[in-house]
Amino acid sequence: MTETVSGQSGQGSRKTRNGAPQVRRTGLKIDRVYSTAGVHPYDQVTWERRDVVQTNWKSGETIFEQKGVEFPDFWSLNASTIVTTKYFRGAVGSDSREASLKQLIDRVVLTYTKAGRDNGYFLTEEDAEVFEHELTWMLLNQVFAFNSPVWFNVGTSAPQQVSACFILSVDDSMDSILNWYKEEGFIFKGGSGAGLNLSRIRSSKELLNSGGTASGPVSFMRGADASAGTIKSGGATRRAAKMVVLDVDHPDIEEFIETKSREENKIRALRDAGFDMDLGGRDISSVQYQNANNSVRVTDEFMRAVEFGEQFGLTSRTTGEVIEYVDAKALFDKMAVAAWECADPGIQYDGVINDWHTTPESGRITASNPCSEYMHLDNSSCNLASLNLLKFVKDDGSFDVEKFTKAVEIVITAMDISICFADFPTEAITETTRAYRQLGIGYANLGALLMESGLGYDSEGGRALAASITSLMTGAAYRRSAELAGVVGPYDGFARNAEAHRRVMRKHAAANDTIRTMHPMDIAVQRAATQEWEASLKIGEKNGWRNAQASLLAPTGTIGFMMDCDTTGIEPDFSLVKFKKLVGGGSMQIVNQTIPRALRKLGYAEETVEAIVEFISEKGHVIDAPGLKPEHYEVFDCAMGQRAIAPMGHVRMMAATQPFLSGAISKTVNLPETATVENIADVYFQGWKLGLKALAVYRDNCKVGQPLSDAKATKTEVPTAATVEKVVEKVVEYRPTRKRLPKSRPSITTRFTVGGAKGYMTAGSYPDDGLGEVFIKLGKQGSTLAGMMDSFSVAISIALQYGVPLETYVEKFTNLRFEPAGLTDDPDVRMSSSIMDYVFRRLALDHLSFEERSALGIYSADERARELATGSYLPAEDDAEDVEEELETLAQSAPSEKAEKSEKAEASQPLTTGNATSQLPVVNVDGAATAKSAPTAVHSSAELFEAMQGRTSDAPMCFTCGTKMRPAGSCYVCEGCGSTSGCS
Known part of the structure; x- marks a missing residue:
C-alpha cells in the first residue's frame, strides 16, 4: 500500500526543545508490492550474456556489433537488441559504453530516486529505498517502460530531456515564425x-x-518541412516527427487540405518517370510537406453546418471578420478526398478537446503532439510511460486490480519526480511544464489482453473491459496526483483553474458510471475504478491535484518491443502469426502464444486447442479451424487478414476509452484499398458524433509504396469537386480485329510451384515477336480447378490476339491475392500472392522490354542484384551484350535448369516479404530455422504473406536495417531493430 503520511508535526506555535519551530514532516509511505525486503531485484532473475550484431541489409556489412551484453534470460533477443542499439549510452568499444541492462536501469532509477529524496517525496529513507526497488523490479520484469527520451538522456551528460511530446506556438510575425523553426530543431535533436x-x-x-499580400501559413510550412527533413531525431536515423494543425475557419484552409495530396500526385508522376520516390529515396527530397502530419481543427459549429448542409464563414486572422462563406459539406468532402488520396489531413475535434480541458483559464488547447495523443497548453511538454497489460493477468485469467492500481501509483510518482530535474529545450516550455506538470500514463498490449480473455476487439465485451481498465488507470493516476498535492503541493496553475479541473474530474467519474459491464472481469475492474474516482474527488477537493494532465494512449512503438508486447498501444493484434528471433541469427514463424491461452479460456479441450493452433500455423487464420465454434471467430480478429476488423470497429474502441483519458489516442483507422471517399467521410463524421478528440485514417496503397508495392501501378480515378463536360461532335465506332497465330510458332514452357501447388505454363509467340497465347495446366485433368485455368487461358489468349497489350494484364493481375500463394521455385519471382500474380510476373519477364517492366516495378534476380551492387538495374555499357546473352540463355533454359538454379538461390537470394527482409532460412526436420545471415524471418505461409501485404505494403523500409516496418499508432516501427518513423 502506498499512502500519504504526515509525520509527528505541529502547528506554527509548537517548538522543539531548543526553541526552533518544529517542521511539519510529510511524505509518501511506500510498501512493497513486487520487490522483497532484503533481496535486490537483480538477484531474483537469471542473467545471461548475448552478442548483438546488426548487418546492412544491402551490402551485408556489419553496422553494429556489441558482444557480451547482459540481459535476463526471459528477455527476447528482439528486446535485448533494441535496448542495446537504441538505449545503451557511450561509444561502442569504449570503457564508458553500457553493456548490461543493470547499468541502464540504474542510470534511470537512481536519478529518479535521488530527485525524489531531494524534493521531499518520501517520508523516510526506507521509503525511498522501497521506491527504488519497486521501480527497478517493474522495469526489469517489463511491467512498464518510460518513453524513449528517458532512456536516451537521463543520467547522462546530455540535457536530461524526459518528455517525448511537445506543443509549440507561433504568432503572426516573422520573428515568431523563424523562432518556430529553431525551437523545432532543438526538440528533434533531443529525440x-x-x-x-x-x-x-x-x-x-x-x-x-x-x-503587400501575405504569404500565408502554407508557404511557411515549406521552410519548416525542409528543416525537419535535415535533422535526425535524437541524433539517430529516423526522421523528425511533427504535427501541423490549421483551424477550419482559416481562409487558407482549402490550400492546406490539398497540400499533401497534390504532392502525392507529384510523387506518383516522378515515380512513373523512373525517379526513386520511396521514403528515404534519393529523389524524394524534391517534393514538399513530407515530414509532418497535417490535421484540420474542426469546431462543433462547422460539423453542425456539415450535418445540415449550411454555409460556413472563413474569418480574417487580423480583424476577425468573415472573408468568405463556403459550403461546409463541400469543404468537409474535400478533406475526405485528400485523406482518401494520401491519408492527410487528419481531423481534430475542437469542441470535445476544450470541453475536457482542466486549465481553460490559462489558455485554450489549440494543437497536439505529432501523433495527436498529447493535447494541452501551447509551449508545453508531456513525458510518457506505458504499462504492459498482460503483466496483470492472474493465473486464473482474472485481472489483478490491486497490482495494477499500485503500479499506476509508482509510475505516476516517478513521472512527476522527473519534472523536478528534467531539462527542456526552451524557457517557455520549461515554465509551462513545471507550472502544470503534464503526465501521460498509458498502456500497451490491449489487443493481446482482450484475445487472451476470450473477448473480441470489436465487441461490447471487449469495449467494456478496455473502458474499465482505462477508467481505473486514470482514476488511480489522479487519486495519486491528489495525494502528491498533499505532499509537495498542487501544480502552480491549479488555483486559477480549480473549478474547471474539478468539473473535468466529475465528468470522468460520471462517464465511469455509464460503462456497460458484461463479464466478471470488467465488473471487478469497473467497481475498482468507481472507488478510485470517488477517492480522487475527495482527496482532490482537499489538496487539489499535482498534475493538470495524467493519461493518454501513445503508440508505444520502440518501448513496446522493449517490454516484449504482442500489441502496441490500443491496437488490436496485427496477425495471428508472430516472428521469433533465433540465437545466432535468423528467425522462425510461430503462432501467437496468446491464442492457446484464449482457447483454454473459452473452454476448449487440450487436443482441440492443439488442432486449432496447427491449423492457424498452416493457414494464418481461424476460418473453418477444426472444432472452433463460429461464434468465437471474433475473438481472433486482427488488424489484417481474412477477418480484418472493420474501420468502425477501431472507431468504436476509441470512443469507448476516450472519456477516461486526459489526452487523446494515437491510432490510425485502417481502411482497405477499395474504401471510398464516402467511407472516409463517414469515419470522420462518426468520430465527432462519438466524442473523439482526434482521428487519422489510412487507406491501403494510398501512398507510393516501397519496392514490394511499386509493382502495383494501377491508376485509380480520383473524385474531384468539378466535372469536365466533353462535347462529342462525331461518333466513330472502331472494332478490333483478331490476329491469329500461325500453326507453327515459338513457345516457352515453364514449370512452376507457388505455395506448394505445381503447374506448367506454355506461352506461344508470333514469329515477328509478341505474346499471342497462354496455356496453364494446374490440377488434375477434369477437376474444377483445371477447367477454370483452361477457360482462363483461352480468354486471355483470344484477348491477346485481339490486341490487348500484355502490360495491361500484368498491371491488373500482379498482386492479386488468393490461395495458393507463398514461396515459388523461380529465382526471379521468389514470392507470389497468387497463381495469377506469378503467371503474369513471369510473362512480363519473358515478353516485355526492360523499360516496360521497369515502369511496372518488375525486375529479374540479376537486375535486382545489380541494383543493390551498383545502384542501377541496367548493366554498364561495355557489359550490356554479355548480360543480354546471359538473360536470353536463362529465359530459354529448361525447367529442370530453372529448378536447379532455384534450389541454389534458396540460401542466398535476398527477399523482402511483408515486413521481413532476410535470406531464406533452411528449415530442419525438427522445425528450427537457420540462415547464414538473416536479421528477420522469411515465412512460407500464404495467409501470413497476404496479411502482411495489407497495411505493410505501404510501410517504409527501416533506415537502419532494411526490414519492413509495421504500424504503431500513427507511425511505423521496425521489429528488427526498434527504429521508428517518427514516434518516441
Whole structure:
C-alpha cells in the first residue's frame, strides 16, 4: 500500500526543545508490492550474456556489433537488441559504453530516486529505498517502460530531456515564425516530436501592414518541412516527427487540405518517370510537406453546418471578420478526398478537446503532439510511460486490480519526480511544464489482453473491459496526483483553474458510471475504478491535484518491443502469426502464444486447442479451424487478414476509452484499398458524433509504396469537386480485329510451384515477336480447378490476339491475392500472392522490354542484384551484350535448369516479404530455422504473406536495417531493430 503520511508535526506555535519551530514532516509511505525486503531485484532473475550484431541489409556489412551484453534470460533477443542499439549510452568499444541492462536501469532509477529524496517525496529513507526497488523490479520484469527520451538522456551528460511530446506556438510575425523553426530543431535533436497550430498566421488573402499580400501559413510550412527533413531525431536515423494543425475557419484552409495530396500526385508522376520516390529515396527530397502530419481543427459549429448542409464563414486572422462563406459539406468532402488520396489531413475535434480541458483559464488547447495523443497548453511538454497489460493477468485469467492500481501509483510518482530535474529545450516550455506538470500514463498490449480473455476487439465485451481498465488507470493516476498535492503541493496553475479541473474530474467519474459491464472481469475492474474516482474527488477537493494532465494512449512503438508486447498501444493484434528471433541469427514463424491461452479460456479441450493452433500455423487464420465454434471467430480478429476488423470497429474502441483519458489516442483507422471517399467521410463524421478528440485514417496503397508495392501501378480515378463536360461532335465506332497465330510458332514452357501447388505454363509467340497465347495446366485433368485455368487461358489468349497489350494484364493481375500463394521455385519471382500474380510476373519477364517492366516495378534476380551492387538495374555499357546473352540463355533454359538454379538461390537470394527482409532460412526436420545471415524471418505461409501485404505494403523500409516496418499508432516501427518513423 502506498499512502500519504504526515509525520509527528505541529502547528506554527509548537517548538522543539531548543526553541526552533518544529517542521511539519510529510511524505509518501511506500510498501512493497513486487520487490522483497532484503533481496535486490537483480538477484531474483537469471542473467545471461548475448552478442548483438546488426548487418546492412544491402551490402551485408556489419553496422553494429556489441558482444557480451547482459540481459535476463526471459528477455527476447528482439528486446535485448533494441535496448542495446537504441538505449545503451557511450561509444561502442569504449570503457564508458553500457553493456548490461543493470547499468541502464540504474542510470534511470537512481536519478529518479535521488530527485525524489531531494524534493521531499518520501517520508523516510526506507521509503525511498522501497521506491527504488519497486521501480527497478517493474522495469526489469517489463511491467512498464518510460518513453524513449528517458532512456536516451537521463543520467547522462546530455540535457536530461524526459518528455517525448511537445506543443509549440507561433504568432503572426516573422520573428515568431523563424523562432518556430529553431525551437523545432532543438526538440528533434533531443529525440522528441512537436506540433503546433498555424492559425494565428494571417492568410494569403489578407494584406500586410506594408500593403503587400501575405504569404500565408502554407508557404511557411515549406521552410519548416525542409528543416525537419535535415535533422535526425535524437541524433539517430529516423526522421523528425511533427504535427501541423490549421483551424477550419482559416481562409487558407482549402490550400492546406490539398497540400499533401497534390504532392502525392507529384510523387506518383516522378515515380512513373523512373525517379526513386520511396521514403528515404534519393529523389524524394524534391517534393514538399513530407515530414509532418497535417490535421484540420474542426469546431462543433462547422460539423453542425456539415450535418445540415449550411454555409460556413472563413474569418480574417487580423480583424476577425468573415472573408468568405463556403459550403461546409463541400469543404468537409474535400478533406475526405485528400485523406482518401494520401491519408492527410487528419481531423481534430475542437469542441470535445476544450470541453475536457482542466486549465481553460490559462489558455485554450489549440494543437497536439505529432501523433495527436498529447493535447494541452501551447509551449508545453508531456513525458510518457506505458504499462504492459498482460503483466496483470492472474493465473486464473482474472485481472489483478490491486497490482495494477499500485503500479499506476509508482509510475505516476516517478513521472512527476522527473519534472523536478528534467531539462527542456526552451524557457517557455520549461515554465509551462513545471507550472502544470503534464503526465501521460498509458498502456500497451490491449489487443493481446482482450484475445487472451476470450473477448473480441470489436465487441461490447471487449469495449467494456478496455473502458474499465482505462477508467481505473486514470482514476488511480489522479487519486495519486491528489495525494502528491498533499505532499509537495498542487501544480502552480491549479488555483486559477480549480473549478474547471474539478468539473473535468466529475465528468470522468460520471462517464465511469455509464460503462456497460458484461463479464466478471470488467465488473471487478469497473467497481475498482468507481472507488478510485470517488477517492480522487475527495482527496482532490482537499489538496487539489499535482498534475493538470495524467493519461493518454501513445503508440508505444520502440518501448513496446522493449517490454516484449504482442500489441502496441490500443491496437488490436496485427496477425495471428508472430516472428521469433533465433540465437545466432535468423528467425522462425510461430503462432501467437496468446491464442492457446484464449482457447483454454473459452473452454476448449487440450487436443482441440492443439488442432486449432496447427491449423492457424498452416493457414494464418481461424476460418473453418477444426472444432472452433463460429461464434468465437471474433475473438481472433486482427488488424489484417481474412477477418480484418472493420474501420468502425477501431472507431468504436476509441470512443469507448476516450472519456477516461486526459489526452487523446494515437491510432490510425485502417481502411482497405477499395474504401471510398464516402467511407472516409463517414469515419470522420462518426468520430465527432462519438466524442473523439482526434482521428487519422489510412487507406491501403494510398501512398507510393516501397519496392514490394511499386509493382502495383494501377491508376485509380480520383473524385474531384468539378466535372469536365466533353462535347462529342462525331461518333466513330472502331472494332478490333483478331490476329491469329500461325500453326507453327515459338513457345516457352515453364514449370512452376507457388505455395506448394505445381503447374506448367506454355506461352506461344508470333514469329515477328509478341505474346499471342497462354496455356496453364494446374490440377488434375477434369477437376474444377483445371477447367477454370483452361477457360482462363483461352480468354486471355483470344484477348491477346485481339490486341490487348500484355502490360495491361500484368498491371491488373500482379498482386492479386488468393490461395495458393507463398514461396515459388523461380529465382526471379521468389514470392507470389497468387497463381495469377506469378503467371503474369513471369510473362512480363519473358515478353516485355526492360523499360516496360521497369515502369511496372518488375525486375529479374540479376537486375535486382545489380541494383543493390551498383545502384542501377541496367548493366554498364561495355557489359550490356554479355548480360543480354546471359538473360536470353536463362529465359530459354529448361525447367529442370530453372529448378536447379532455384534450389541454389534458396540460401542466398535476398527477399523482402511483408515486413521481413532476410535470406531464406533452411528449415530442419525438427522445425528450427537457420540462415547464414538473416536479421528477420522469411515465412512460407500464404495467409501470413497476404496479411502482411495489407497495411505493410505501404510501410517504409527501416533506415537502419532494411526490414519492413509495421504500424504503431500513427507511425511505423521496425521489429528488427526498434527504429521508428517518427514516434518516441
